[in-house]
Amino acid sequence: QKEVEQNSGPLSVPEGAIASLNCTYSDRVSQSFFWYRQYSGKSPELIMSIYSNGDKEDGRFTAQLNKASQYVSLLIRDSQPSDSATYLCAFGNQFYFGTGTSLTVIP
Amino acid sequence: ETGVTQTPRHLVMGMTNKKSLKCEQHLGHNAMYWYKQSAKKPLELMFVYNFKEQTENNSVPSRFSPECPNSSHLFLHLHTLQPEDSALYLCASSTGGRATGELFFGEGSRLTVL
Numbered sequence: 001q002k003e004v005e006q007n008s009g010p011l012s013v014p015e016g017a018i019a020s021l022n023c024t025y026s027d028r029v030s031q032s033f034f035w036y037r038q039y040s041g042k043s044p045e046l047i048m049s050i051y052s053n054g055d056k057e058d059g060r061f062t063a064q065l066n067k068a069s070q071y072v073s074l075l076i077r078d079s080q081p082s083d084s085a086t087y088l089c090a091f092g093n094q095f096y097f098g099t100g101t102s103l104t105v106i107p
Numbered sequence: 108e109t110g111v112t113q114t115p116r117h118l119v120m121g122m123t124n125k126k127s128l129k130c131e132q133h134l135g136h137n138a139m140y141w142y143k144q145s146a147k148k149p150l151e152l153m154f155v156y157n158f159k160e161q162t163e164n165n166s167v168p169s170r171f172s173p174e175c176p177n178s179s180h181l182f183l184h185l186h187t188l189q190p191e192d193s194a195l196y197l198c199a200s201s202t203g204g205r206a207t208g209e210l211f212f213g214e215g216s217r218l219t220v221l
Contacts, residue, residue, distance in 0.1 A: 004149065036210075043197055043212035044150070088150060094201075094210050095163065097150035 006089055006098035015107050019076040023089035023098055026070070033065055033072045036088040038100065044088055048074065079105040110134050113198050113213035120188065121221050128183040128216045130198030137203030139181040140210065141173060144195040156181060157203050178203075188220045 007022040025033075032051055036044035048063040050056045050072065056063045062075040072091075076083055086100040111132045120126050132139065141153040155163035156175040170192075172184040181198055195217050199210040 034209075043214050044210075045212070046209045049209065090150075095152045095155075095165075099147065099149045 004089055004091060004096050004098035006087075006101050009100075010102040010104060012104045012106055013079050015079060015081060015105055017079050017105075019079045019083065019103055019105070021074040021076075021087050021089075021101050021103070023072045023074075024070055025072070025089075025091045025096070027092060027096070028067075028070065030091045032091065032093065033063070034090040034094055035061075035063060035072075035074045036090065036097075038086045038088060040085070047087075076103075079103075081105045081107050110211050111198060111200055111213035113196075113216050115216060116214065117217045117219075119219045119221065120185070122188060122190070124188075125184070125186040127185065128196055128198075128218075130181040130183075130213055132179055132181075132198075132200040132211070132213075134200055134211060136200040136211070137178050138201045139175060139178070140199040140201075141181065141183050142197040142199065142212075144197055144215070150197070153183075185218075188218075190220050193218055193220045 003026040005024045013019045035048045037047050038044040050063040050065045053065050053067050060077045064073045084104045086102045088097050088100045090097045114129045138157045140155050143151045152165045153167045154173045159175050170187050174182040195215045197215045198213040201210050202208045
């Protein structure tokens with residue numbers, strides 16, 4: 001059974017701070033990793049995809065992948081109240097999702 | 108038309124009823140998915156269709172029966188459900204083929220089984 005573990009929440013950060021979300025996965029052969037954001041009462045939407053070891057930056061978001069440690073993270077710089085949501089990580093052909101980490105950014 | 112549309116948005120049914128969930132995508136994608144989302148649990152894959160062929164069935168009970176008549180439409184037929192089947196059912200689509208790419212989700216159908 002392939003599994004995804006996300007850091008337990010909820011996570012609260014002040015506005016302007018860096019939010020750090022972490023995820024470990026069980027499948028050593030996975031090549032694709034994804035972060036989705038889900039606002040309350042809404043469906044998930046893709047924020048980042050990452051396929052190679054290292055960092056990938058997109059605006060205020062940075063995804064970090066370490067395949068040897070089976071670890072992927074998402075950093076949100078200059079956090080805004082609009083970033084308050086649940087963040088889901090997924091791997092494989094997006095068949096396996098974590099339970100999500102709830103993030104609240106406090107104004 | 109929005110990218111992925113699901114109907115109905117809310118459904119209440121008894122354990123002996125038969126109902127269907129419908130999903131339609133207007134993105135020209137070739138893969139469609141059903142996911143189940145329950146509180147405090149990971150998003151759970153149920154079925155995958157690639158170019159109208161079912162490629163994944165994640166050990167889903169037979170009381171859930173999918174149907175994919177073409178690449179734009181996906182149905183989930185429900186019968187003799189149990190209260191623990193109450194959840195949000197999400198449909199998604201992607202470009203399809205070997206690499207899944209980004210999943211585009213519909214708004215979901217909230218199912219309550221009495």
